Amino acid sequence: MTQTAAATTTEIGPAAPKWQGLALSVVRVVVSFLFLCHGLQKMGLFDKPAVPFATWPGWYAGVIETVGSLLVLAGLFTRPVAVLLSGTMAYAYFVVHQPDALLPLQNKGETAALYSWIFLLFAVVGPGTYALDTWRRRRKS
Numbered sequence: 001m002t003q004t005a006a007a008t009t010t011e012i013g014p015a016a017p018k019w020q021g022l023a024l025s026v027v028r029v030v031v032s033f034l035f036l037c038h039g040l041q042k043m044g045l046f047d048k049p050a051v052p053f054a055t056w057p058g059w060y061a062g063v064i065e066t067v068g069s070l071l072v073l074a075g076l077f078t079r080p081v082a083v084l085l086s087g088t089m090a091y092a093y094f095v096v097h098q099p100d101a102l103l104p105l106q107n108k109g110e111t112a113a114l115y116s117w118i119f120l121l122f123a124v125v126g127p128g129t130y131a132l133d134t135w136r137r138r139r140k141s
Contacts, residue, residue: 021129025075028128031118032073035085038111039065057091064088072122075131082123089116 037046042062044050051058068085071077089112097109104110127133 018129024125024128025130026128027118028075028078028122028131029073031115032069035065035115036069036073038115039063039067039069042066057095061088061092072119072127075127075133078127078131078133079123082119086116086119086123089113089119092116 039062040046041048042051042058043066051062053059064084065088068081068088071081072085093104093109093112093116097104097107097112099107101107104113
């Protein structure tokens with residue numbers, strides 16, 4: 001059984017970093033696009049009226065979500081922006097959703113919880129292969 005596991009790891013091992021970087025980049029782009037829609041919705045696009053200008057925390061959250069998602073989409077300053085977005089969504093979960101009920105399914109906080117964890121993942125692992133951060137790092141060295 002050990003030989004089979006080792007053979008499988010060896011077969012996909014050398015190509016794994018290339019595919020992991022690509023997959024991470026694709027997930028980053030898709031998640032940040034969806035999050036951009038979330039932020040733009042607060043600004044009055046799509047099906048909801050705009051959050052009133054300069055109201056706390058809704059309007060500021062919309063600005064952070066919109067600008068932050070554009071930066072993460074491009075892969076620019078991904079790690080620090082992802083920390084900010086993760087915190088924004090954690091705040092949304094604990095302040096807006098969690099008081100309504102204990103579990104995310106009951107308090108309609110699944111989206112906020114998922115975004116918080118996904119952005120935390122980007123903060124830890126980085127933007128992936130296809131990102132402006134990666135291009136800048138390669139250009140410096």
